[in-house]
Amino acid sequence: MIDLELKDRFRGFFPVIVDVETGGFNAASDALLELAAVTVAFNEQGLLEIANSYHYHIEPFENSNIEQKALDFTGIDPTNPLRGAIDEKVALKELFKSLRSEQKEAECNRCVLVGHNAWFDLSFVNAAVERCDIKRNPFHPFTSFDTASLSALMLGHTVLAQACKLADIEFSQKEAHSALYDATKTAELFCYLVNRANKF
Numbered sequence: 001m002i003d004l005e006l007k008d009r010f011r012g013f014f015p016v017i018v019d020v021e022t023g024g025f026n027a028a029s030d031a032l033l034e035l036a037a038v039t040v041a042f043n044e045q046g047l048l049e050i051a052n053s054y055h056y057h058i059e060p061f062e063n064s065n066i067e068q069k070a071l072d073f074t075g076i077d078p079t080n081p082l083r084g085a086i087d088e089k090v091a092l093k094e095l096f097k098s099l100r101s102e103q104k105e106a107e108c109n110r111c112v113l114v115g116h117n118a119w120f121d122l123s124f125v126n127a128a129v130e131r132c133d134i135k136r137n138p139f140h141p142f143t144s145f146d147t148a149s150l151s152a153l154m155l156g157h158t159v160l161a162q163a164c165k166l167a168d169i170e171f172s173q174k175e176a177h178s179a180l181y182d183a184t185k186t187a188e189l190f191c192y193l194v195n196r197a198n199k200f
Contacts, residue, residue, distance in 0.1 A: 053180065
């Protein structure tokens with residue numbers, strides 16, 4: 001058994017892999033349509049693996065912008081009642097409560113967002129937090145771990161699908177651009193990169 005803990009491996013940070021699907025590229029004006037988060041933990045063999053996942057379909061905030069090109073890309077229909085979409089404030093509060101609980105259990109000081117091109121996901125999370133006037137955001141406001149940069153360094157590629165292929169992680173283009181699928185694949189890639197780095 002290898003005694004390896006998140007609090008020691010990432011300087012007190014609790015990594016949370018996040019993916020968002022949106023109505024465009026502008027976090028201030030474009031709708032947040034889908035949000036997924038995946039947590040990780042070290043197993044008894046000292047390997048990082050997926051622990052829990054959270055997924056929300058989000059109602060576009062009032063007067064938000066939604067580009068048709070974005071909908072064509074993600075396949076999301078914001079008007080479909082079968083989405084089961086909820087208000088972004090409700091989703092964020094529920095997610096943050098769960099993440100704070102996991103962070104505390106792991107004895108970490110703060111959550112850190114992990115994303116593929118993490119600046120994009122973090123900008124939309126931060127914009128939603130500000131819009132909803134949420135006071136207890138578990139994420140560090142600007143620090144993030146970017147699997148695109150890590151993949152460029154360790155695998156020589158920045159595109160998620162190609163990085164997964166190089167890491168022998170199955171990736172389906174049909175299922176891609178769903179927040180939960182992309183967050184899960186990014187989490188698998190992050191675990192692969194950390195486990196590989198730990199060998200050196």
